[in-house]
Amino acid sequence: MSLRxxxxxxxxxxxxxISVLAGIVLTALGPATVTGLLPYFxxxxxxxxxxxxxxxxxxxxxxxxxxxxxxxxxxxxxxTITGVVxxxxxxxxxxxxxxxxxxxxxxxxxGNQLLHTVVPLLALADWxxxxxxxxxxxxxxxxxxxxxxxxxxxxxxxxxxxxxxxYPFIDAGQLGYAGVTVSAVFFAVAFWLLGLLFVxxxxxxxxxxxxxxxxxxxxxxxxxxxPAEPTPPVGRSA
Numbered sequence: 294m295s296l297r298x299x300x301x302x303x304x305x306x307x308x309x310x311i312s313v314l315a316g317i318v319l320t321a322l323g324p325a326t327v328t329g330l331l332p333y334f335x336x337x338x339x340x341x342x343x344x345x346x347x348x349x350x351x352x353x354x355x356x357x358x359x360x361x362x363x364x365x366x367x368x369x370x371x372x373t374i375t376g377v378v379x380x381x382x383x384x385x386x387x388x389x390x391x392x393x394x395x396x397x398x399x400x401x402x403x404g405n406q407l408l409h410t411v412v413p414l415l416a417l418a419d420w421x422x423x424x425x426x427x428x429x430x431x432x433x434x435x436x437x438x439x440x441x442x443x444x445x446x447x448x449x450x451x452x453x454x455x456x457x458x459x460y461p462f463i464d465a466g467q468l469g470y471a472g473v474t475v476s477a478v479f480f481a482v483a484f485w486l487l488g489l490l491f492v493x494x495x496x497x498x499x500x501x502x503x504x505x506x507x508x509x510x511x512x513x514x515x516x517x518x519x520p521a522e523p524t525p526p527v528g529r530s531a
Contacts, residue, residue: 299353302423306350309415312407313343319404323397332451333459334444335379338371339408342416353423362428366495367437369420370488374441376413377487378480383460384409390461390476427499434488441484445477 316339321330330336345368349360359365382388397405448463458464462476 298423299356302353302419303350305415305419305423306346306353309346309412309419310343310350312412312415313339313346316404316407316412319400320408322404323401332448334371334441335375335408337444338368338375339412342368342372342412346416346419349419359423359425362424362495363430363433363436365420365424366429366433366488366491367440369416370437370484370491371440372413372416373487374484376409379409382462392461421494421498424495426495429492429495431489431492434485434492437488438481438485442481449473 317330317336345360345365349365352358352360382390383392384394385391445463448459449465452458452463452465456466458466461467462480463473465473468476
């Protein structure tokens with residue numbers, strides 16, 4: 294990575310870190326406390342991508358190699374899930390799992406948009422512009438489901454204790470465990486397909502930006518512009 298690209302990468306990643314911190318602080322100014330926000334996937338995915346962006350910014354500033362692409366793909370997928378689920382499921386009036394959006398103070402509303410819109414877009418841009426291409430494998434899409442499935446288990450166990458669930462599509466009190474299973478399978482398949490999309494985009498960007506290496510075994514073409522070497526005269530026999 295050139296010095297200019299490294300500086301741009303550092304700037305992008307610092308913007309992600311600042312947006313995550315500002316989003317959490319501004320959101321905590323509302324009715325929810327920081328500890329009350331931690332059980333939400335939104336907060337956990339934002340913290341993950343913020344910590345990773347800070348680490349990646351430090352590595353870029355030190356001219357060290359980029360962090361593992363599989364790990365960066367994972368955190369980018371999780372923050373993308375946060376943005377997609379919020380806009381298409383939770384804040385979409387046409388969704389069966391739409392949540393009533395409260396009247397937020399300006400600071401809290403800004404924090405909400407930072408966490409659900411700005412950070413996902415910045416993380417996607419960073420992944421697209423600066424991540425080394427061609428390193429993702431199809432099996433990663435299945436591995437990346439580990440965290441969402443672990444989060445599901447955490448949310449269900451916590452719900453048994455506090456009788457509250459962070460999202461309506463995993464609310465066992467309203468849907469029952471059969472209903473939660475159906476929605477969990479649906480979202481797991483959707484997240485797996487989204488992971489496959491990441492792998493496909495990685496491969497497409499790799500092919501688009503790659504230049505074929507020279508064939509070292511091929512015979513170089515003749516230089517048609519060079520003068521031909523004179524043929525030595527053939528001596529006559531005596």
